[in-house]
Amino acid sequence: MPNPEPDSRTMQAVVERTHVGLVHGGGGRLAQELVDHVFGEQLGSLWLPGQYDGAVIEIGDARLALATDSFVVNPLFFPGGNIGALAVNGTINDLAMCGARPKFLCAGFILEEGLELEALDSITTSMRECAESEDVHFLTGDTKVVNRGKGDGLYINTTGLGVIEHETVIEAKNVRPGDVVLINGDIGRHGISIMSSRVGLGYERTISSDCAPLVRPVFRLLDEGLQVRCLRDLTRGGLASRLNEVAQSAKARIEIREVDVPIRTEVREACDFLGLDPYHVANEGRFVAFVAPGDADRALELLREAGDDTAPARIGEVGDAGDGLVVVRPNVGSPRILDTLSGESLPKSS
């Protein structure tokens, strides 16, 4: 699959060095640099390179996880979901990736003057339905209104609080040679659906977003006591960014077999047409689980039981080389290194 030409990306980064650019929003390397700068250096937080969207804290006798995310997707409504469903599922999925059971949500709405109240109602209805189906409660919230031309209909921030019930420590640096990489379904649908809806390419007629909650499949694995080392949902930056984060945190090489990565034919065709690598395209209902080798078969079975039409698969293993690289072995030809994009492949997909 062709990547955007490196030179043009570098150029864009240089031009935008003193100002925020769209390149900072794509979930690639420059986005990570901005996040590291803002949260690591400036806010002096616990944020570390490779740490994930949720944070784990202990208060009294409880182990809690907190996750926050802002949603700025355009269009607000797309095949398979809307910004409200994304805002609930996105944040509860970040909690699930910490091994936390989502309990409570806060929501902050930034509404643009002129937004139709009917649209707002549809969106909040989706939010309620998504939260109810996962037994998550809205605790508190906030609305602000900005002048026409200072927003994009609406932006939603959700923050989730979850409870960690299991002893299993789930983090990237636990990943070790021999671990098996599982995925819960086919990749690329959300990103292609959004991009196609935005510019009317027509793919949105056949490709719907995979937006979905991931709490059930995750807890199928955890409740059975399987040795789950690390979980990552494949949002902005796609499979490529998440695997690279894990490889770097764990200082391990991850080896992926291209033939085993589930991609629907129509997604593959759309990616070919658009010049995109499906490994870089955003998903909203997909995750990878790194599982101890002895538990891999059972884990895959449980993911199959939990999934509907999602085609879970074993896509690779963690190798012995401690070089922090992700290597993809194609159906034909030599292995290639799968890199994180520096800029954006799909802005504003969540």
Place this chain on the structure above:
Amino acid sequence: MPNPEPDSRTMQAVVERTHVGLVHGGGGRLAQELVDHVFGEQLGSLWLPGQYDGAVIEIGDARLALATDSFVVNPLFFPGGNIGALAVNGTINDLAMCGARPKFLCAGFILEEGLELEALDSITTSMRECAESEDVHFLTGDTKVVNRGKGDGLYINTTGLGVIEHETVIEAKNVRPGDVVLINGDIGRHGISIMSSRVGLGYERTISSDCAPLVRPVFRLLDEGLQVRCLRDLTRGGLASRLNEVAQSAKARIEIREVDVPIRTEVREACDFLGLDPYHVANEGRFVAFVAPGDADRALELLREAGDDTAPARIGEVGDAGDGLVVVRPNVGSPRILDTLSGESLPKSS
């Protein structure tokens, strides 16, 4: 003090009935209606009319409070602070108003393409300084980038988690006849400073925002075991909105003596010139405490010790009439009913 003409406000509300309008953002009655609709009816949350910005939950043996707020202020920098200081102080103050000691913050940044990184650095530096001074830690965060013309430099959402250490139950419905109303300082500075900066009226040269953390004064009261019934910070909608919320929740009449409400001469002059009621203007470092009569003198003493140049005062009492009204007794003439604005007096002040 003259209010905006009622007819024009009503007109604006009718025109905007099917769409979000700026009237929904001012912290007045229409803002409350929107919030009640979104959070009460649509999200089916615990949000109730009169409930405040923070929510209290119990997990394990811990009593926790969560608060969330989005900040969309323009300009980003103003005399006495910037959007970053607001975003930290605003949310920790919401926690303090629940009687919770702020511990952790999450931050979500929505950055507009073209924002100067230097401005972002100044803002995050303020955030770090404000958080450090209150011993609050940033746990996790998120950045999104939106296209030029789809934001206003940056918007920040902060969500705070605090721990309730005291047994005192702080809520509006505990307020009862005889309780004393205290305020921690003079009102109206934040709103006038912002409004004046925005359009270059010149008042910003003499009037700075009162943006400040309220954790210390609140815990001076709570740590001494005083009977504090209810706490409210006087943000959007000002003193008038907060007193009305309490009066309605407690089904009690609140009686305020105009002569005792601290307002600086320059703020009063600016309000006269702009046709604003200072009771409706936003503050960011001011709160009212409803305190049992026997504890009022001591509470005022503690507020004086905790405040710097803020002029704490006893401004009124809770009367016997159970009509949910706020009545202001002016220096000269008959008492007047102090109403909540229906629309906005000062949009985007936080």
